[in-house]
Amino acid sequence: MTAAAPSAVTLTDVSRRYGSGSAAVTALDGASWSAPTGAVTAVLGPNGAGKTTAVECAVGLRRPDAGSVTVLGVDPATAGAEHRARVGVMLQSGGLPNGTRPLRLLEHLAHLYADPADVGETARRLGIHDFARTTVRRLSGGQKQRLALAAALLGRPDVLFLDEPAAGLDPHGRLDVWDIVEEQRDRGVTVVVTTHSFEEAERLADHLVIMSAGRTVAAGPPAEVTRDAPLENVYFGLTRKGRA
Numbered sequence: 001m002t003a004a005a006p007s008a009v010t011l012t013d014v015s016r017r018y019g020s021g022s023a024a025v026t027a028l029d030g031a032s033w034s035a036p037t038g039a040v041t042a043v044l045g046p047n048g049a050g051k052t053t054a055v056e057c058a059v060g061l062r063r064p065d066a067g068s069v070t071v072l073g074v075d076p077a078t079a080g081a082e083h084r085a086r087v088g089v090m091l092q093s094g095g096l097p098n099g100t101r102p103l104r105l106l107e108h109l110a111h112l113y114a115d116p117a118d119v120g121e122t123a124r125r126l127g128i129h130d131f132a133r134t135t136v137r138r139l140s141g142g143q144k145q146r147l148a149l150a151a152a153l154l155g156r157p158d159v160l161f162l163d164e165p166a167a168g169l170d171p172h173g174r175l176d177v178w179d180i181v182e183e184q185r186d187r188g189v190t191v192v193v194t195t196h197s198f199e200e201a202e203r204l205a206d207h208l209v210i211m212s213a214g215r216t217v218a219a220g221p222p223a224e225v226t227r228d229a230p231l232e233n234v235y236f237g238l239t240r241k242g243r244a
Ligand SMILES: Nc1ncnc2c1ncn2[C@@H]1O[C@H](COP(=O)(O)OP(=O)(O)OP(=O)(O)O)[C@@H](O)[C@H]1O
Pocket: 018, 019, 025, 026, 027, 045, 046, 047, 048, 049, 050, 051, 052, 053, 054
């Protein structure tokens, strides 16, 4: 048996609610999972399971109400700029400034890092030159996603969080994303990908996490989680009863 790889990302008993009183929503309800260093971890779970909230806690955008999160050995909520430069993030909400053009934005972002990835090459890998003259406001959903992924890669991160990076992309775009995830992993980057795609999880994941209703219902190497059953079946078996 090989020793388990150390974890670059660890969530321990993390709880997080939104709102208060009768309107409160429990997004994370004691979730625990980790992402092994230099591997791809796929986080699956139904809509509202808490995947995005977990990622937002891991990148320091939200603080847990209870429990702890560690990324590269530190608490992301209080970590400084040096830590943040080591973490790349692509969120579903994008957060791209509307008035700018793709290459100008990437060049601006690249200046924020001491040793950025090459802007032209990153843009080429993601087909961004095809829409380089269009302002962000006018980009299609898939084009915005490609740009957001490029932005996440620019700092040559050690840990990369990708929240549904291939959702809504055309088949070429999906393949580009998968190739990039595999390239990053081959470079030793720890990649955490949230997804609704069994195909994506099966293709990419060295480690699987299944969440349901704010909790972790399965985690481990794919073979351990599925025990040779189709991932789909395992997923439905674990998450169906968690649904309203
Ligand atoms: N900013 C917010 N304010 C209030 N409730 C929120 C907020 N963000 C998320 N929630 C709620 O928290 C729960 C978990 O949401 P989250 O986005 O983390 O789930 P998810 O697993 O990423 O879902 P999806 O697959 O739909 O992206 C949901 O019930 C959601 O409605």
